Amino acid sequence: MKDVIKEIGNKSREFYEFALPPMDMYLNNENLKIVIDIPGFAKNKIELSLCGDILSINAKKTIDEKESKFLISNQRPNVLDKKIRLPIEIKQGEEKIESAKYENGILILIIPVTKRGKDISIE
Numbered sequence: 001m002k003d004v005i006k007e008i009g010n011k012s013r014e015f016y017e018f019a020l021p022p023m024d025m026y027l028n029n030e031n032l033k034i035v036i037d038i039p040g041f042a043k044n045k046i047e048l049s050l051c052g053d054i055l056s057i058n059a060k061k062t063i064d065e066k067e068s069k070f071l072i073s074n075q076r077p078n079v080l081d082k083k084i085r086l087p088i089e090i091k092q093g094e095e096k097i098e099s100a101k102y103e104n105g106i107l108i109l110i111i112p113v114t115k116r117g118k119d120i121s122i123e
Contacts, residue, residue: 021057021080025087031098032088032111038080039105046102048109050095053086055109088113 026033038046038059047058059080088111098110 034109036107052092
């Protein structure tokens with residue numbers, strides 16, 4: 001029975017790692033704000049990179065099973081490896097993140113938006 005419960009937990013975690021983390025994006029004329037829920041990871045175990053308009057998030061956590069015996073472990077992922085296409089145009093080599101903060105399990109990124117086009121007035 002324990003093996004069945006552990007397998008269900010593993011499948012649950014695998015789905016979470018595939019489908020999530022939950023994320024919101026807010027765009028205005030000056031920047032793109034990205035809010036990502038990734039609780040349970042240490043700040044120093046989260047790696048971010050921006051290549052063109054692709055944001056990569058890699059995070060790992062290790063659980064010392066010798067330290068404590070867990071009863072249920074299917075709520076949170078142990079590994080995140082996500083690539084997210086951003087809704088703004090960013091040329092490779094011109095990537096810039098204004099700020100990245102991780103607090104209370106929430107990662108907040110601010111990416112400046114550079115205006116590429118020209119406004120056209122209509123008479």
